[in-house]
Amino acid sequence: MEEKEHLQQLQEIRSLMERSTKFVSLSGLSGIVAGSIALIGAGIQYQYMEKAGRYATCLKVDREFIIFSAINFLSILILALVSAYYFTQRKAKKNHQSVWDSSSQRLMMNLATPLACGGLFCGVLYIYGVIGLIASCTLIFYGLALVTGSNFTLRDIRYLGFAQIALGFLAAIYIGLGLLFWALGFGVLHIVYGVVMYYKYDRNNG
Amino acid sequence: MKGIITNINKAFENRIRLGVMSVLMVNDWVDFSRLKELLEVTDGNLASHISALEKEEYIQVRKAFIGKKPNTSYAISKAGRKAFQEHINALENLIKARKQ
Numbered sequence: 001m002e003e004k005e006h007l008q009q010l011q012e013i014r015s016l017m018e019r020s021t022k023f024v025s026l027s028g029l030s031g032i033v034a035g036s037i038a039l040i041g042a043g044i045q046y047q048y049m050e051k052a053g054r055y056a057t058c059l060k061v062d063r064e065f066i067i068f069s070a071i072n073f074l075s076i077l078i079l080a081l082v083s084a085y086y087f088t089q090r091k092a093k094k095n096h097q098s099v100w101d102s103s104s105q106r107l108m109m110n111l112a113t114p115l116a117c118g119g120l121f122c123g124v125l126y127i128y129g130v131i132g133l134i135a136s137c138t139l140i141f142y143g144l145a146l147v148t149g150s151n152f153t154l155r156d157i158r159y160l161g162f163a164q165i166a167l168g169f170l171a172a173i174y175i176g177l178g179l180l181f182w183a184l185g186f187g188v189l190h191i192v193y194g195v196v197m198y199y200k201y202d203r204n205n206g
Numbered sequence: 207m208k209g210i211i212t213n214i215n216k217a218f219e220n221r222i223r224l225g226v227m228s229v230l231m232v233n234d235w236v237d238f239s240r241l242k243e244l245l246e247v248t249d250g251n252l253a254s255h256i257s258a259l260e261k262e263e264y265i266q267v268r269k270a271f272i273g274k275k276p277n278t279s280y281a282i283s284k285a286g287r288k289a290f291q292e293h294i295n296a297l298e299n300l301i302k303a304r305k306q
Contacts, residue, residue, distance in 0.1 A: 003300070003301060003304050006300055006301055009224060012221070012228070013228040013294065016225050019244060020228075020229040020232060020240075096243075
């Protein structure tokens with residue numbers, strides 16, 4: 001009879017340790033929306049490059065191309081972040097967890113380091129004119145951020161991270177197809193991840 | 207197998223005390239309201255168990271002000287960490303011993 005009690009105690013200890021260190025309110029819906037935004041953005045970029053005949057020789061770069069791409073990708077980034085924040089705080093409210101507590105701060109800190117390095121490194125690539133590797137670079141550093149961050153949130157994003165890193169290296173090998181791999185990673189993978197997470201965690205909680 | 211029982215720590219028999227210690231094991235400094243939120247208990251209840259742990263010197267207390275509001279945070283002490291680890295080991299051993 002006591003055994004049950006002891007097992008229960010251990011389970012409670014474990015659950016509290018996890019709940020107090022991990023941010024569990026990441027929403028699957030935000031993955032789906034962010035992925036869709038990335039796909040639309042990649043589509044716009046592709047059309048622009050097609051029209052300008054740049055897809056085959058995408059290393060030929062001029063000022064207009066840079067400005068167009070920068071605005072396009074910055075808008076994708078901002079829209080994706082805003083939607084991720086929106087769905088996450090909605091889920092946090094349902095869980096009675098606050099969006100900005102020590103667990104989410106820890107998660108952000110651990111995501112921020114690899115992401116900031118990735119951003120800076122992309123800047124360096126741009127300065128040297130190695131535009132073709134930027135897609136690969138964003139995928140690899142984003143993947144690293146997810147793998148690190150997975151220690152502080154739902155374990156599952158680790159696999160998303162590994163997949164992004166793998167795509168990043170493929171994008172580096174098939175250098176002309178950077179945009180395609182970028183769309184696969186930030187678009188398709190996010191949507192797949194979002195759907196899986198939604199069915200695994202969110203659906204039952206209404 | 208004797209002696210195992212003696213490691214079961216009476217101070218941790220209560221669910222709330224066990225909870226406070228679990229949270230403090232894996233976090234640096236945790237404030238009162240966060241503990242309350244995690245353990246889902248009332249102010250008075252939590253306060254009395256915390257002061258019991260304080261008396262045993264299992265936790266450290268830090269009082270500070272955020273603006274004008276007083277804010278109290280807690281961390282585990284060396285003795286607390288050791289005692290809690292022994293308690294968990296004892297629980298594990300008891301379960302293992304039963305299984306044989």
